[in-house]
Amino acid sequence: MTRSTSVSLWEELVTSALLGTDRRTPPRAVMAQGGEAPVALLDAAALHTVRRRAGLLPAPAAARPEPAARDDRPLLPEAACDRLAQLLAGRSASSAGGRRSAAPDLTELLPQWLATANEQGYRPPPPLLPALLDAARARTDLRPRVLAFAGARGLWLARFNPEWRFALRSASGQGVPLPETTDAEAVRRLWEEGLFAERVALLTAVRERDPGDGLALLSGSWATERAEDRLMFLDSLRTGLSDADEPFLERALADRSRNVRATAAELLSALPDSALAGRMAARASSCLGMDHSGERPAIAVEAPHECDTAMQRDGVPPTPPTGRGNRSWWLGQLVAAAPLSTWPGRFGGRTAREIVALPVMDGWREELHAAWCRAAVRQRDAEWSRALLGAPGIPSEAGPGTSSLAERAKLLTTVPERERADWVAEFIAAHGLSEAFQLLGVCAVPWSGPLGGAVVDALGTARDTGGYPWSFSGVMGLAERCLDPSEAGRLTLLTGAADGTGSSPSGAGGYWSEAFQRLASTLRLRAAMHRELTSPPPDKAADPGVRGP
Incomplete structure (x- = not known):
């Protein structure tokens, strides 16, 4: 049977199957085998499928992709690798009736874990890169930290999955391998040929070294950039913004994009x-x-x-x-x-x-x-x-x-951060927690001693005056992420005293006990995470059970 005949017969079988053998009789060659039309059609399709697979010719091999750039950062310690896998697979804990249990919410700890890992300069284990990129795709707030942590290999991997395309268009540029900013030829080549994330990172790096060189780099290609790219590049001028940028920004006031004009005006007003x-x-x-x-x-x-x-x-x-x-x-x-x-x-x-x-x-x-x-x-x-x-x-x-x-x-x-925390602590002491959520969100993490103490005291007061913990769910969520882990001891005392004491309404004490247990266990977990990422690796040479080379 020739290839053209085989293709034609397969198409006829498909047509008969789609329309039904009552409306479209299978090909004569099929019916010649005998039997009822539906059975004959299925037998012929099975036989033809085997023939097609057996006769399939291998396709020419595609070109192998260029390998990812080398990442010389140290690999995560083993305990931190296990913790990252746990956080990426974590789910919000809940109990019967929709109540949260006393177990920590692992998904809310991932941003802080990533921030510490980036501060320590670690690189991720390659098997966890897909899960990291999936997490960043689902949560935009994670993207800057994930891309910084994933580094060059994460950016390389993102090219092979359309669902990770956001990484190639990210404006953060963190974790992108860059040439030396003093190498003019390498800078020019990456600026002309690089991905958007690479170009943003390059412009920021050049601006940090020499704002004038960064401005010259942007000026050279400004007229040919897309409007959305011009907006992000213009935003990069905040790094090292000075009076030397004024002529360029004045020209940008006439840009055809309204958003570009608005950003240029905002930058000029900051001068x-x-x-x-x-x-x-x-x-x-x-x-x-x-x-x-x-x-x-x-x-x-x-x-x-x-x-x-x-x-x-x-x-x-x-x-x-x-x-x-x-x-x-x-x-x-x-x-x-x-x-x-x-x-x-x-x-x-x-x-x-x-x-x-x-x-x-x-x-x-x-x-x-x-x-x-x-x-x-x-x-x-x-x-x-x-x-x-x-x-x-x-x-x-x-x-x-x-x-x-x-x-x-x-x-x-x-x-300054300390002044900010002290102001918010005084605000909470005077007005309570009901209006403090937005203010707490801009304070440095972990919260300073006076601020953390003010939050814990206010939570205790809320319990004693008849409130329910879900009325303060936003503050409780922030506290899980932002309280200093050293506050866990004070919370343990509140946990033990919450149930059946004070002026809480009937049944509220149990809810408070559960909320304080969760908060205390979350702080202890954060302390463990921090130790796993910051403790020095064990000295194998000092271990008598480890042999030398």
């Missing part, structure tokens, strides 16, 4: 001596002034009446989001982009704290303070952040600072 910052300062100053007509000085506001083309070129969107008025939107954009150094001179030499304490006329206070909050975060100005935060122990509505917890959380990121 207090830039022309854009000066233009914004002039516009914002014309909107704000002192009013001395009342019993005490106040800030008078005259918001813009239009958003002209010059404002739009400088990054002010003419159309506000739904629910925002045009004038308040434009005012907020101008004030947020103006250098904070503008305001002491505008308000009679007052300090940031004194300016924030001034009354604002005609109901503009909330809008004005929100814009100053954005400016303080953008310009990383700790003095203005402290003024806008206000005192942690004073009710937000009674203080001079912002009352928004989201704004306070962002402002806290501009002050």
Whole structure:
């Protein structure tokens, strides 16, 4: 039987099977064998399948892929390898009725484990790379840490599975093998031929060594880059941002991509001596002034009446989001982009704290303070952040600072870590945990002693005053990841006293006991994880049971 005849017969068999032998009689050669049509069709298909497989010619071998780049980082210790496999296979523990059990939630410990492994400079065992990439595909929050840990081999492996394509487009660039940034030819070749993640990592590395060289690298290919790539490359200029970047960023204000224009304007507004910052300062100053007509000085506001083309070129969107008025939107954009150094001179030499304490006329206070909050975060100005935060122990509505917890959380990121933790600890001591979730999320991990103590004390108070642990589930989840493991001893005491004591309502004590048990066991597990990753390897030479070479 020739190949063409074989293919034609197979196609006829398939057609008869799809339509049914009642509607499409099998080929005559099949029916000639005798028997009922359905049976004859199946017999012929089985025979033909064997013939097709037996006659299959081997395909030409594909080119072997280039091997992955060498990874000289030390391999994980054996105990840490076992722990990683456990975390990757872990699931949230639950008990009857949907309640969480007292067992730790392994999936929530993976980010911290990865962070420590990266700090120690380990590389992963190759058999676990697929599971690591699968975890990063499912959880975007894991991707930067996973890609840093997976390194060059993980990036190489991602090329062979479409589901891991995110790794090739990742903007983190961590773990990507890079040439020496002083090797101009190797840098040029990777910039022209590399994957997106490699190019982002390269630009960041060059910027860290010499911001001018990084800017020249980006400028050379800027016109040919895709809009989404231009946006990510432009974001890399935050590394080493200086006045030398201003001409390039000014040209980017005319980019055809709205997002690129907005990012360029934001970067320029972070340069207090830039022309854009000066233009914004002039516009914002014309909107704000002192009013001395009342019993005490106040800030008078005259918001813009239009958003002209010059404002739009400088990054002010003419159309506000739904629910925002045009004038308040434009005012907020101008004030947020103006250098904070503008305001002491505008308000009679007052300090940031004194300016924030001034009354604002005609109901503009909330809008004005929100814009100053954005400016303080953008310009990383700790003095203005402290003024806008206000005192942690004073009710937000009674203080001079912002009352928004989201704004306070962002402002806290501009002050030193210890000061940040102390502020949040005082806030919790004064107001409890019900409003502290966002604030706790920006504190350094593990939480400092005063902050961790304030959280544990507040949880104990919540139990004693009749609360239920699920009312604080967000804080409890953070505590599992962020409390110092040394707090496990205090939690053990709370665990023993929680059931059947205090003023908890009937049945609540058991829930609290279970929650504190889980929290304590999670802290002990985190301590074990840390030891596995940071303990020095055993000295085999000192072991009399180990023979030399």
